Amino acid sequence: MENYILTNQESFNLEHIFECGQCFRWNKEEDGSYTGVINNSVINVKKEDTTIIFTGKSNGVSFEHTIKEYFDLATDYREYKNKLSAVDEYLKESIAFGEGIRILKQDLWECIISFIISANNNIPRIKKIIEKLSLNYGEKIEFNGKTYYTFPTPESLSNATVEDLRNLGLGFRDKRIYNTTKMILEKQVDLNKIKNMKHTDEMREELLKLDGVGPKVADCILLFSLKREDVFPIDVWVRRVMNDLYIHNEDEEKVNKKQLQKLAEEKFLGLSGIAQQYLFYWKREKGKSA
């Protein structure tokens, strides 16, 4: 058992981080803490006032480093929030509502597979499928009397046939996962190269080569794994909130993507990805209680 403690943390709220739609492997415990798997580590995160307590089990890697990296602790969110709050009242309100959001730096491979699964799917089912993939093709880790599984490596997942994947409930996404796993394993698309690329556009171009990765999924990967905070993934929720706030088109579906992209670019000061997360969380959570 290892632990790491952060004190005086602003901008670190567990619900905001784990339930804002960027990640799929964290589950709430009865005491309000969250437990999840990061790479080969199982980690429980608990918040007491402004203190964040991480406990867990890391297999051979630095516990502290894993956390600092994944939670992107080097980034000070006060700057983001100050800049964006000044844009308009909507952002100000959404930031007040989701003040503890942080955008994670998730493993690239895991992020790719997860968001391919997200296509035409809903969050509870996405989570279920990812757990099944991990149970069948990941490695077992025991922690606090419970069993957890790492996200499968490309090597391990390549043992699954299309039929195996279909049987896990992937539906029509089975072939996409199969093909993408192969492409990555054979380095037709080299993830390490992508990580070291300088420009967002060349990263996106590489990601789009993968089966099942279109514009939306690519942008999610860029934002949730590669820290490209200027990208603006457009899904139904973002379309909805942007239309409600800024466009006011009667027919929401007629609001086109370019129009949204342009608006976000002009408005959000090169931080449209960050702005998007606040707006997304605000819109979605408010919808739940309404």
Place this chain on the structure above:
DNA sequence: TCCCAGGCGGTAG
């Protein structure tokens, strides 16, 4: 029963 869910790939115009 029908509709929808953080889209994508394929095809037609």
Place this chain on the structure above:
DNA sequence: CTACCGCATGGG
């Protein structure tokens, strides 16, 4: 280039 359709599956 844009417009549409089919796609597996489970929950409301």
